[in-house]
Amino acid sequence: xxxxxxxxxxxxxxxxxxxxxxxxxxxxxxxxxxxxxxxxxxxxxxxxxxxxxxxxxxxxxxxxxxxxxxxxxxxxxxxxxxxxxxxxxxxxxxxxxxxxxxxxxxxxxxxxxxxxxxxxxxxxxxxxxxxxxxxxxxxxxx
Amino acid sequence: xxxxxxxxxxxxxxxxxxxxxxxxxxxxxxxxxxxxxxxxxxxxxxxxxxxxxxxxxxxxxxxxxxxxxxxxxxxxxxxxxxxxxxxxxxxxxxxxxxxxxxxxxxxxxxxxxxxxxxxxxxxxxxxxxxxxxxxxxxxxxxxxxxxxxxxxxxxxxxxxxxxxxxxxxxxxxxxxxxxxxxxxxxxxxxxxxxxxxxxxxxxxxxxxxxxxxxxxxxxxxxxxxxxxxxxxxxxxxxxxxxxxxxxxxxxxxxxxxxxxxxxxxxxxxxxxxxxxxxxxxxxxxxxxxxxxxxxxxxxxxxxxxxxxxxxxxxxxxxxxxxxxxxxxxxxxxxxxxxxxxxxxxxxxxxxxxxxxxxxxxxxxxxxxxxxxxxxxxxxxxxxxxxxxxxxxx
Numbered sequence: 245x246x247x248x249x250x251x252x253x254x255x256x257x258x259x260x261x262x263x264x265x266x267x268x269x270x271x272x273x274x275x276x277x278x279x280x281x282x283x284x285x286x287x288x289x290x291x292x293x294x295x296x297x298x299x300x301x302x303x304x305x306x307x308x309x310x311x312x313x314x315x316x317x318x319x320x321x322x323x324x325x326x327x328x329x330x331x332x333x334x335x336x337x338x339x340x341x342x343x344x345x346x347x348x349x350x351x352x353x354x355x356x357x358x359x360x361x362x363x364x365x366x367x368x369x370x371x372x373x374x375x376x377x378x379x380x381x382x383x384x385x386x
Numbered sequence: 387x388x389x390x391x392x393x394x395x396x397x398x399x400x401x402x403x404x405x406x407x408x409x410x411x412x413x414x415x416x417x418x419x420x421x422x423x424x425x426x427x428x429x430x431x432x433x434x435x436x437x438x439x440x441x442x443x444x445x446x447x448x449x450x451x452x453x454x455x456x457x458x459x460x461x462x463x464x465x466x467x468x469x470x471x472x473x474x475x476x477x478x479x480x481x482x483x484x485x486x487x488x489x490x491x492x493x494x495x496x497x498x499x500x501x502x503x504x505x506x507x508x509x510x511x512x513x514x515x516x517x518x519x520x521x522x523x524x525x526x527x528x529x530x531x532x533x534x535x536x537x538x539x540x541x542x543x544x545x546x547x548x549x550x551x552x553x554x555x556x557x558x559x560x561x562x563x564x565x566x567x568x569x570x571x572x573x574x575x576x577x578x579x580x581x582x583x584x585x586x587x588x589x590x591x592x593x594x595x596x597x598x599x600x601x602x603x604x605x606x607x608x609x610x611x612x613x614x615x616x617x618x619x620x621x622x623x624x625x626x627x628x629x630x631x632x633x634x635x636x637x638x639x640x641x642x643x644x645x646x647x648x649x650x651x652x653x654x655x656x657x658x659x660x661x662x663x664x665x666x667x668x669x670x671x672x673x674x675x676x677x678x679x680x681x682x683x684x685x686x687x688x689x690x691x692x693x694x695x696x697x698x699x700x701x702x703x704x705x706x707x708x709x710x711x712x713x714x715x716x717x718x719x720x721x722x723x724x725x726x727x728x729x730x731x732x733x734x735x736x737x738x739x740x741x742x743x744x745x746x747x748x749x750x751x752x753x754x755x756x757x758x759x760x761x762x763x764x765x766x767x768x769x770x771x772x773x774x775x776x777x778x779x
Contacts, residue, residue, distance in 0.1 A: 252522065252523075253513055253519065253522075254513070273648050274647060274648050275632070275644075275645045275647055275648045275649070276645035276647055277645065278641070278642045279516070279519075279641070279642075286631060286644070287631055287632075287648065287649060288630075288631050289649065307533075307537065307636075308533040308534070308536045308537040308540065309533070309536055310529055310532035310533055310535075310536055310584045310585050310586075310587075311532075311584060311585045312524055312525075312526065312529065312584060313581070313582050313583055313584065313585070314583060316521055316524050316525075316526045317506035317521065317526075318506065318509070318521070319507070319509075319511075319518060319521055319522045320521055320522060320523075320524050329524060331524070331525060331529050331533070331584075333533050333636055338647070339645050339647055340632075340645055340646035340647045340651070341642050341643045341644065341645040341646065341647075342636050342642060342643045343641065343642040344520075344523075344525060344529075344533075344636060344641050344642065345523070345641075346523065346524060353585045357540065358537070358540035358541070369523070369524075379523060
């Protein structure tokens with residue numbers, strides 16, 4: 245039987261075929277937050293204290309990118325042996341913010357350039373005995 | 387009323403991995419600064435320490451720790467913590483005390499002992515801590531430096547060869563610096579042969595962490611005159627501003643920038659020197675020498691632009707032309723920078739001021755910038771901490 249799939253961070257993204265990151269939006273000034281901000285607005289011109297949960301844009305453009313050639317320390321859970329992975333920072337147009345994440349497996353630095361259109365997908369970050377831990381990753385739009 | 391204070395004395399403990407207690411380094415630097423100032427330890431009325439987070443309680447109360455180690459003599463103490471800007475905030479505390487007339491002479495010290503291995507977050511399951519979250523997802527400190535570096539390549543056409551030139555330059559500068567840890571004239575080939583850490587940055591593009599200490603004796607201008615040092619180098623400005631919302635560049639340890647949906651995006655690095663220039667009544671055209679935080683080779687080039695030493699996207703040309711080498715139009719990091727020192731967090735901002743003081747005194751030996759009259763520092767660290775200090779003759 246397949247292992248249960250659970251998010252590596254609870255409530256940070258939707259789990260479906262067209263996944264979205266989950267952020268919040270200040271009801272007073274309209275600014276977006278990821279990760280969620282739900283107590284007070286960080287815009288110095290706003291005293292807002294109420295927020296709505298919003299799905300962030302699931303596509304955006306590459307701002308910059310890199311990779312990890314060495315195994316990070318805990319709490320990163322690495323396969324043995326370590327496998328390098330690519331990291332992408334993606335600009336979301338509507339929210340006017342840049343969000344980082346790993347690129348999907350198989351995407352290398354040489355496949356990327358600034359401005360390339362990317363979409364959000366879910367992939368297993370690591371698995372333990374009980375479950376597969378899902379995370380968001382960025383994938384070039386085909 | 388003048389807002390300037392005088393730098394009477396400077397001292398450093400050489401950077402390295404010495405395996406000793408941070409207090410020992412700090413006392414050595416402090417005693418050297420006192421001797422250099424030509425005053426007595428008992429003349430110091432205020433001890434301003436930059437805290438270290440890695441050395442237990444004595445590190446949290448660094449001002450008192452150094453005062454006790456030098457011998458309690460009834461001075462007042464203060465401790466500042468502001469990540470990479472800790473030394474500048476400790477200096478700012480001393481300046482406030484002096485300019486408000488509460489003391490004439492202050493000792494400012496920053497010292498650190500760094501642990502071996504990776505910088506890592508605290509243990510446990512802590513999804514509320516952004517530092518824990520980003521390591522969980524596999525994003526380390528070099529990831530951020532590399533994103534900035536790659537952005538330069540994508541926006542301005544900078545190359546890895548340009549980044550290597552910064553390392554080669556700084557290695558040449560630090561070669562004769564007795565306080566530097568790495569004294570070897572690395573070549574562009576050495577950089578290219580070093581292991582890739584976070585593409586496009588290789589091991590030699592990224593700075594190490596070190597032990598080290600730096601100290602300053604600062605005083606009122608009147609006191610400097612009284613002891614026959616009216617020509618002492620002056621601190622003309624200290625900027626320790628926070629970022630302004632919305633911060634448009636992704637900053638460690640965050641996974642996202644602020645949203646600029648309702649307010650304009652701002653650059654923190656660019657804001658730091660603006661306040662310093664305003665306070666000093668000087669501009670980038672007045673700068674003769676700069677010490678900037680080269681956590682990576684590419685980041686040094688970002689600083690050229692943030693300090694307005696050139697336009698956006700023009701930094702690589704400065705490096706290619708040799709303008710920022712010793713003997714060039716505007717030498718940057720004549721000390722050798724973090725490339726030759728490695729980062730000793732609470733000491734680093736003060737080490738930058740020490741180097742500029744030697745430069746403005748004309749006492750920097752083989753690494754002297756001829757005729758330097760105005761120098762500027764810049765650094766930036768975690769959580770909205772950064773600083774820029776201007777010194778002048």
